[in-house]
Amino acid sequence: MAGSTAAHRPRQGPKPDTATLAEDYRRWLRAMMVIRRFEEKAGEAYSLGKIGGFCHLYIGQEAVAVGSIAALRPDDYIVCSYREHGHALARGITPRTVMAELFGKAPGSSRGKGGSMHLFDAERHFMGGHGIVGGHIPLATGLAFAAKYRGTEQVAVCYFGEAAVNNGAFHEALNMAALWKLPCLYICENNRYGMGTALERASAIYDISERASSYDMINEVVDGQDVLTMKNAMDRAVERARQEKAPTLLEVRTYRFMGHSMSDPIHGHYRTKEEVEEHRKRDPIALWSRKLIADGIMDEPGVRALDAEVVAEIAEAYEFAEKAPDPEPGELYRDVYAGDKSVKSEK
Amino acid sequence: MPVLTYRDALTAALREEMQRDPDVFLMGEEVGVYQGAYKVSRGLLDEFGPMRVVDTPITELGFAGVGVGAAMAGLRPVIEFMTWNFALLAIDQLVNSAAKMRYMSAGQVGVPAVFRGPGGAALQLGAQHSQAFESYYAHIPGLKVVMPATPADAKGLLKSAIRDDDPVVFIEGEMLYNMKGEVPEGEHVIPLGLAEVKRPGRDVTIVCHSKTVSVALKAAEQLAGEGVEAEVVDLRTIRPLDSATVLSSVGRTHRCVVAEEGWPFAGVGAQVVDVIQRDAFDELDAPVLRVTGADVPMPYNKHLEKAAKVDAGKVVEAVGKVLYR
Numbered sequence: 001m002a003g004s005t006a007a008h009r010p011r012q013g014p015k016p017d018t019a020t021l022a023e024d025y026r027r028w029l030r031a032m033m034v035i036r037r038f039e040e041k042a043g044e045a046y047s048l049g050k051i052g053g054f055c056h057l058y059i060g061q062e063a064v065a066v067g068s069i070a071a072l073r074p075d076d077y078i079v080c081s082y083r084e085h086g087h088a089l090a091r092g093i094t095p096r097t098v099m100a101e102l103f104g105k106a107p108g109s110s111r112g113k114g115g116s117m118h119l120f121d122a123e124r125h126f127m128g129g130h131g132i133v134g135g136h137i138p139l140a141t142g143l144a145f146a147a148k149y150r151g152t153e154q155v156a157v158c159y160f161g162e163a164a165v166n167n168g169a170f171h172e173a174l175n176m177a178a179l180w181k182l183p184c185l186y187i188c189e190n191n192r193y194g195m196g197t198a199l200e201r202a203s204a205i206y207d208i209s210e211r212a213s214s215y216d217m218i219n220e221v222v223d224g225q226d227v228l229t230m231k232n233a234m235d236r237a238v239e240r241a242r243q244e245k246a247p248t249l250l251e252v253r254t255y256r257f258m259g260h261s262m263s264d265p266i267h268g269h270y271r272t273k274e275e276v277e278e279h280r281k282r283d284p285i286a287l288w289s290r291k292l293i294a295d296g297i298m299d300e301p302g303v304r305a306l307d308a309e310v311v312a313e314i315a316e317a318y319e320f321a322e323k324a325p326d327p328e329p330g331e332l333y334r335d336v337y338a339g340d341k342s343v344k345s346e347k
Numbered sequence: 348m349p350v351l352t353y354r355d356a357l358t359a360a361l362r363e364e365m366q367r368d369p370d371v372f373l374m375g376e377e378v379g380v381y382q383g384a385y386k387v388s389r390g391l392l393d394e395f396g397p398m399r400v401v402d403t404p405i406t407e408l409g410f411a412g413v414g415v416g417a418a419m420a421g422l423r424p425v426i427e428f429m430t431w432n433f434a435l436l437a438i439d440q441l442v443n444s445a446a447k448m449r450y451m452s453a454g455q456v457g458v459p460a461v462f463r464g465p466g467g468a469a470l471q472l473g474a475q476h477s478q479a480f481e482s483y484y485a486h487i488p489g490l491k492v493v494m495p496a497t498p499a500d501a502k503g504l505l506k507s508a509i510r511d512d513d514p515v516v517f518i519e520g521e522m523l524y525n526m527k528g529e530v531p532e533g534e535h536v537i538p539l540g541l542a543e544v545k546r547p548g549r550d551v552t553i554v555c556h557s558k559t560v561s562v563a564l565k566a567a568e569q570l571a572g573e574g575v576e577a578e579v580v581d582l583r584t585i586r587p588l589d590s591a592t593v594l595s596s597v598g599r600t601h602r603c604v605v606a607e608e609g610w611p612f613a614g615v616g617a618q619v620v621d622v623i624q625r626d627a628f629d630e631l632d633a634p635v636l637r638v639t640g641a642d643v644p645m646p647y648n649k650h651l652e653k654a655a656k657v658d659a660g661k662v663v664e665a666v667g668k669v670l671y672r
Binding site: 130 | 372398403404406408409410411412413414415416417418419420421422424439440443444448449450451452453454455456457488489491511512513
C-alpha cells in the first residue's frame with residue numbers, strides 16, 4: 001500500500017496519554033451507537049410514513065464516518081453523498097436536528113427543505129449531502145482548492161460509494177486534485193453494491209484503490225469495520241493533505257447491513273441472506289465494544305448502560321421531530337436567491 | 348469615453364474585479380498561457396499569476412464543479428467555458444449543484460460563481476458548435492442568466508455578475524467579440540435584471556437579446572426608411588426577466604416581435620410572449636410573433652446556415668405581419 005511507505009509516514013505528534021485515549025475510544029463507541037440507534041429509529045419512522053421520499057440507512061458502515069471524522073479539525077470541509085445521516089451525526093449535528101430534517105420539519109438542518117439526502121451545517125463545515133452519484137466529488141475538490149488558494153491548513157473530505165468511481169466526475173476530480181496538489185481526501189466507502197449491482201458487475205477492476213494510480217495519487221485500502229484502523233489511516237491521509245497538500249484515495253472496505261434504500265429488502269435478488277449474515281459477524285459496534293472490554297477500558301454493563309443512554313437520546317430526538325412544526329408556507333420561496341427575497345420569476 | 352471591443356470590455360471587467368477583490372479568480376481551458384481561446388483573458392496570467400488564472404484540463408464537468416466548491420467556501424470564481432456547447436458536459440454542476448445549494452441548505456451555503464463563455468452561432472461551425480442554450484439555464488430557479496449585446500453592457504454586466512451572491516450564467520455573443528463601442532472607464536456597473544431600450548420607436552416593439560440586438564437595430568433602421576418606427580428592447584438579463592420594461596414598451600406600441608437565436612420550442616421568446624399575453628392582452632393590436640433560429644440542427648453549408656439563422660430581413664417580415672402590412 002502506497003500510503004504506508006516511509007516517505008508518507010506522518011510526523012509523530014506527542015503521544016496522547018492513556019486516559020485521553022480511553023476517553024476517545026469511549027466517545028467513538030458512543031458516536032457509532034448514536035448512528036446505529038438513529039438509523040433504526042429512522043427506518044421505523046419511514047415505515048410509519050413519518051419520513052417521506054428516499055431514505056438511505058448507514059447501518060453497518062458506522063465506523064467509517066466516526067473513525068474518519070475523528071481525525072478532522074472543526075474547520076475542515078466535509079462533502080457527502082446521499083447516505084449521509086451517519087456523517088452528519090459524527091460531525092456533531094444533533095440527532096434532533098437531523099431527525100427533524102428527515103421529518104421535513106422547521107427545526108431541521110435545512111428547515112425541512114433539504115430532506116434525508118441534503119443535510120447541511122455550514123458552521124460545522126458540513127457542506128451537504130448530495131443526491132447525484134459522483135456529482136459532489138468535484139465540489140470537495142473545489143473546497144480543497146479554496147483552502148489552498150487561501151493558504152489555510154484546511155483539508156476537504158469527500159465520501160462516496162464504490163459505484164461512483166465509474167463516473168466521469170470521479171476521474172475528472174481526482175486528476176485535478178493530483179495535478180494541482182490539493183488537500184483533498186477521497187473516501188470511497190466500498191460497501192460492495194451500487195444499489196443492486198455488485199462491484200464485480202460494474203467495474204473492470206475490483207481493487208478500487210488502484211484507480212488512484214491513474215493519477216499518481218497515494219492510496220490505501222482500509223478495513224472500514226474497525227474504527228481505530230479507520231482513524232489511523234485517516235490521520236496519515238490528513239497529515240499528508242495538511243502538510244504536503246497531497247490528495248489521497250482511501251478505499252474503505254465496509255458493508256451495508258440494510259437495503260440500498262427503504263424500498264428494497266436487506267437481501268434478495270442481488271445478495272444472499274448467508275452473505276449478509278457473514279458480514280454481520282463483523283459489526284463495527286460489536287467489534288469495538290469487544291475490544292474496549294478486552295482492553296479493560298469498559299465493562300459489559302458499562303457498554304449496555306451507554307447504549308441505553310443513546311437509545312433514550314434518540315427516542316427524545318424522535319419525539320422532538322414529531323412534535324416540531326412544519327416550515328411556514330412562506331418558506332417555499334425563501335433561499336432560492338440571496339437576500340431571502342425570492343425573485344419569483346415574473347409572476 | 349474610450350472605444351473598446353466587446354472582448355476588451357470583458358477583459359477590463361475581469362481585470363478590475365480581480366484587482367478589487369482577491370477572492371475573484373478565473374478558471375477554464377486555455378485562459379492562462381494561451382491567453383484565452385477568444386482572448387478575453389489576455390494579459391491576466393501575467394498580472395495575477397497562475398493561482399488566480401488557472402488553466403484546466405478539458406474537463407468541463409470537473410472544473411465547473413471545482414468552481415462551485417470554491418464558491419461554497421466563499422471565493423468568487425469566474426469559470427470560463429470555451430463555448431457553451433461544451434458546457435453541456437457540466438450542466439449537472441450548474442443545475443444540480445450551483446442552482447440548488449442555497450435552497451437545499453436553507454440559505455446556509457451560497458454559490459457566488461460566474462460561468463461565462465460564448466454562445467450562439469458563429470460562421471459555418473456546424474451543428475455542435477452553433478447553439479443558443481439560454482433557455483436551458485433560464486428554466487432553472489436559482490440561476491441568473493445574463494447576455495450582453497454591446498461592449499458597454501458586457502463590462503457593466505460582468506462586473507455585476509461577479510459581485511452577485513448567486514450563480515450567474517453569463518453568455519457572451521460569439522459573433523460580438525470584435526464589436527466596438529464606447530465603454531465607461533472604471534466603476535461601470537449595470538444591475539442585473541434590467542432591460543434597456545436600445546432604440547425608441549412608437550409603432551412596434553422588437554424584444555431581443557445578445558446577437559439579435561444588432562439584428563433588430565438593423566431591421567429598425569430598414570423599417571425607419573419605410574416609415575415604421577420600431578422600438579428595440581434589449582433584455583440584457585434573461586433571468587430575472589425585466590417584464591416591466593417589455594410591458595411598458597408594448598403598452599406604447601401595441602405590437603411586438605420577439606427575436607432570438609435559439610430554437611422556437613420553449614425558447615426565451617415563448618416566456619416573453621407569455622408575459623405579454625397575460626399582462627398586456629388588452630394593449631395588443633396583433634398577435635405577438637417570434638423570429639427564431641430554424642428548428643433544425645445547424646447545417647454547415649453557408650446558404651443553408653443563412654436560412655437557419657435570424658437576420659434583419661426575417662425581423663422586418665415579422666414586423667410587417669404584426670402591422671398587417
